[in-house]
Amino acid sequence: MSDGSDNQPTPAYKRVLLKISGEALMGDQGFGLHPPTVERIAKEVKIVRDLGVEICMVIGGGNIFRGLQGSAQGMERTTADYMGMLATVMNALAMQSALEGLGVFTRVVSAIPMDQVCEPYIRRRAVRHLEKGRVVIFAAGTGNPYFTTDTAATLRASEMTCEAILKGTKVDGVYDMDPVKHPEAKRYDDITYDDVLVKNLKVMDASAIALARDNDLPIIVFSLDEPGGFKGILSGQGTYTIVHG
Template identity: 85%
Template sequence: MTEAGTPQTTFKRVMLKISGEALMGDQGFGLHPPTVQRIAKEVQAVQELGVEICMVIGGGNIFRGLAGSAQGMERTTADYMGMLATVMNALAMQSALEGLGVFTRVISAIRMDEVAEPYIRRRAVRHLEKKRVCIFAAGTGNPYFTTDTAAALRANEMACEAIIMGKNGTDGVYDMDPRQHPEAKRYDEVTFDEVLSKNLKVMDASAIALARDNNMPIIVFSLDEPGGFRGILAGQGTCTRVVEKPSARPDIPGPSPA
């Protein structure tokens, strides 16, 4: 803690990855403005710690390309539609953040200059240095790649120190779905290779491999917990750390194994 009682964090720049479903609240579809506002306040609280924040938001609350493909739609077209859904979510988050006085930039992998900046790495880095929240939209700009992969890619390009995965309904990584199996075990720490070999539901395999190859730690926590994002970065609360080797990154905040 600082003298003023403000929690400290070892991180200077992080990537926050959340699903599109996180923005729909109790609704079954679309955006729930109070939920968007709540998450925006979480981001604001972390920025007040002096942390530079990147964000990637999925689009599953509006349209999921893989689901569209499964129903007979041509996969490439379905994926591009999913990318557009992520832009809508990014604009909603930008509006909520700027309503709180947090300066943001929506940066799209697909050019749409009237509503978002095109992705230029050096420009994005400069925005972060100026303490603007950068919301990366439209995935990687390519079909067949998920927003998980986009988050891992942008996190590495922006030289983030960790990917923070905000989950709904779960406070970490479990060996089974805890919503269906009350006896499921939560991991305090797990390696990238274990995530892949045990098919643990963290991110898709491409994203995990990209994070592993660049030694980018992933911290999984519950987005439902008020103050959870700020707490995790300050070394408080419950989470799972995904790292290259067990205890390879002791500076990563989180509870110690029992």
């Protein structure tokens, strides 16, 4: 935390979970990982970590494999979902490499044990990593098929007693319709969990929203493409939507 002597604003939250999609790591490519984009996001995380904020992350796997699409093409759903979980591990390792290249101690913690690659998920150990200032990247979703990384993010944020989920997206908040297709779309400054569910707004899937509501966990949606956006949100600046009770 800043002591004010360097004119740094005190962050609004002490411990947060940053949720980003796998597609956020593609850059302008149509598939896979774009190393400069991964490094840019890592730098944003480092800036916030250096403010004294404890950060954990969940990264989707859609840039490599998406379980739902696999099952739609005839693959058995649970197999497709496990493949998607493995894709999230690949993304987590890439982000860990980028963060550690910047001098940020990072742990990848997987819901599916793979000891040669990363740590198994043990809640108390993960909390201890956060307390020591390490960035913790939760991989492999919840470890169960039929659950998205949105649900995994809400679950882990609740278990880690995070104060908020920050969802970095391509747009600067929640809109009443797709702002890319509809320039007249209206952005919400804040909206309730129930309104998100009733209006079927594509913030997170319904089970993730319901879990956040039950645990009174605010979700802040902001643009990850905006330089300094992650730090700005924690400083109460920038454009975003907050989903709350």
